[in-house]
Amino acid sequence: MGVPDFLIESVDNALTVMDMVTERGEVRVRRVSEELEISPSSAHRLLATLAHRRYLVQDPTSKIYRPGAKLIDRRAPNADVLKLRRVLKSHMEHVATITQESVSLSLLMGEHIEFIDGVESPHTLRASPRVGAHLPAYATAGGKVQLAELSPQDLAALYPDGLKALTAHTVTDISELTKKLQQIGKHGYAVSREESTEGISAVSVPIQDAIGRILAALSVLAPSARLPDTKLQPIIELLRASAQAVKPLL
Numbered sequence: 001m002g003v004p005d006f007l008i009e010s011v012d013n014a015l016t017v018m019d020m021v022t023e024r025g026e027v028r029v030r031r032v033s034e035e036l037e038i039s040p041s042s043a044h045r046l047l048a049t050l051a052h053r054r055y056l057v058q059d060p061t062s063k064i065y066r067p068g069a070k071l072i073d074r075r076a077p078n079a080d081v082l083k084l085r086r087v088l089k090s091h092m093e094h095v096a097t098i099t100q101e102s103v104s105l106s107l108l109m110g111e112h113i114e115f116i117d118g119v120e121s122p123h124t125l126r127a128s129p130r131v132g133a134h135l136p137a138y139a140t141a142g143g144k145v146q147l148a149e150l151s152p153q154d155l156a157a158l159y160p161d162g163l164k165a166l167t168a169h170t171v172t173d174i175s176e177l178t179k180k181l182q183q184i185g186k187h188g189y190a191v192s193r194e195e196s197t198e199g200i201s202a203v204s205v206p207i208q209d210a211i212g213r214i215l216a217a218l219s220v221l222a223p224s225a226r227l228p229d230t231k232l233q234p235i236i237e238l239l240r241a242s243a244q245a246v247k248p249l250l
Contacts, residue, residue: 013038013046018055025109025134026064057132067114068132081107084216085117087249088207091242092119092218099235101222104129105207106142111158113143113217127200127221138163138177139170141192141204142217148185148206149214152178169194189236190217194224201227205239209250218242 013036020035021027033043047065050056057068084105092103096119105117113136118129137143138159147155156174163172171177184190192202204219220227220235227235 010046014050017046017050021056021065021067025112026066028064054132057130059133066132066134081116083250084207087246088117088216088218088242091246092117095119095218095220095235095238095242096121098238099220099222101220101226102127102129104142104202104219104221106140106146106217106219107215108137108143108146108217109134111137113137113140113146116216121222123226125223127197127202127223129221135196136164136166139166139192139196140219141190141202141221142219144181144184144192145190145204145206145217146214148181148190150181155181166196167194167198171195189239191232199224203227203232203235203239205236205243207243207250208247210248215250 016036017027017032020032027047029040029043029047032038032047033040036043038046047056047058051058051065051068054068056065058065084107088105092105096103100121100123102121103119104115106113106115112134115129115131115133118131120126120128135143137147147158150158155178159174163170163174163177165172171180189203189205192204194201200221201224202219202221204217206214207216207218208214218239220239
């Protein structure tokens with residue numbers, strides 16, 4: 001098909017960027033500049049505009065752009081994302097109300113997890129689930145509870161370059177991670193103690209469909225001081241009740 005006479009270049013560029021980030025999972029200003037043959041400043045403005053409209057989200061550290069909430073709604077990597085969000089929303093709000101802490105829903109996307117929905121705690125000091133953000137799965141409760149169904153061989157293949165430390169608490173030995181995941185699979189929940197972010201802890205359970213396939217993870221995340229071991233079991237039971245309630249609907 002030829003290029004139409006009425007083509008609006010700026011719109012075409014924006015749609016091309018959304019195709020790029022959907023296919024690759026991330027884009028950088030420099031790559032967009034090169035592939036669209038536009039100046040770096042124009043590429044930056046284009047990406048910033050898409051981020052403003054929530055089609056992209058920028059990692060504050062690496063400055064890489066990844067799919068934002070609106071792009072996530074338009075795709076279904078491991079499950080029907082819209083259905084997951086619709087079915088889980090009231091349960092997330094219930095858990096957040098009972099615990100008074102933030103709640104997140106995440107999907108395993110290769111070696112990362114992606115946050116697809118969240119409810120924020122009413123506390124001023126809180127852990128905020130950033131919809132559209134990616135984190136290494138091995139450093140999060142939601143990621144670990146989904147990685148737990150992988151074989152040791154598949155896990156090693158997922159991280160051929162090893163595990164990078166995000167904090168002083170991140171597990172960086174693949175053998176140690178494998179052992180922890182075996183325990184997580186046995187117990188049916190995962191805990192992260194400041195493994196991805198200093199001062200933040202989380203607990204997570206898997207969300208399964210009617211035949212037992214893991215589709216996502218439901219987590220409570222909070223400042224570590226408000227999530228001691230003594231408070232975990234009631235939260236785990238609350239998360240499990242939500243997971244069981246939605247299982248027949250997925």
